[in-house]
Amino acid sequence: MEYEIPTKVQQLGSDIQADQLKYHDREVLVSKEFTFDSAHHLHCYEGKCKSLHGHTYKLQVIMRGKVDHRGITIDFADIKRIAKERIMDRLDHRYLNEVLPLMNTTAENMVVWMYEQLIDALRSEGLYPKIKLEEVRLWETPTSYAAVTAAMMGDAASE
Template sequence: MYGFKIVDKLQKIEQDIHRNQLNYHQRRVLVSKEFTFDAAHHLHDYEGKCKNLHGHTYKVIFGISGYNDSRGLMIDFGDIKEIWKNEIDIHLDHRYLNETLPLMNTTAENIVVWIYEKMADALQNLDYKGARVEFVRLYETPTSYAEARLEWMDCE
């Protein structure tokens, strides 16, 4: 046997744990959330297969940092999902990227910066303490990705 034990009693707020005990620390932490989308595009001024219309199943990974609130939460994962769904994914999933994104060559390098900017702008509208985008990684294939990082975005 593994010593599995069913919980005798669930903790209750203000009875077993007090609100001032919910947040364990005051340090910056990073949370990450992943999404996928399917899209078509083609590249301009490029000699290779990607100059032709083709598609990918992209994967996006966000790294968002900030400070915990009194409950011990830095950001609600559901809020990240809502930003993705309402502000970013609507321009990407099952779309022709050359048509739905701003005028650009739809390389992974350009798209990842656009995604970074959209998430950074959206976070400014939420009331999370010090929340910022640390990185966005965009996989175009399972083994190829482009990345945008805070230190690169702020120093330009």
């Protein structure tokens, strides 16, 4: 296979027109993943997690919507900003039992709280319901995660 070096960069207005940027009118899923480190311990649990310990959590945020006139559903930078402000800045390198609302800091409880934070941000920024929060996944270890979907959270607008 031969590779060619482009001799010309495509220019808006001459090589492609603004009305050609949007290729389709379908909904798509857009996802971004994050990692953060936190410590916690569990109550009413007999096992290693009863003791104070830490995890490198992985958070996956999946949003759904139609593309705009540019062919973009939501800018990845906006997903990053929202997740950083609402979740990462509050939980990274923190003791979760201290910074989260009163709850047992299980992945199952935390992922619901995270969904609530993200959907609240979409609503307050006027992005929802054009952009829907489809699913949030929280990995506590590389092989163990908890997840919630819009349908599970009773978000009828996402169905």
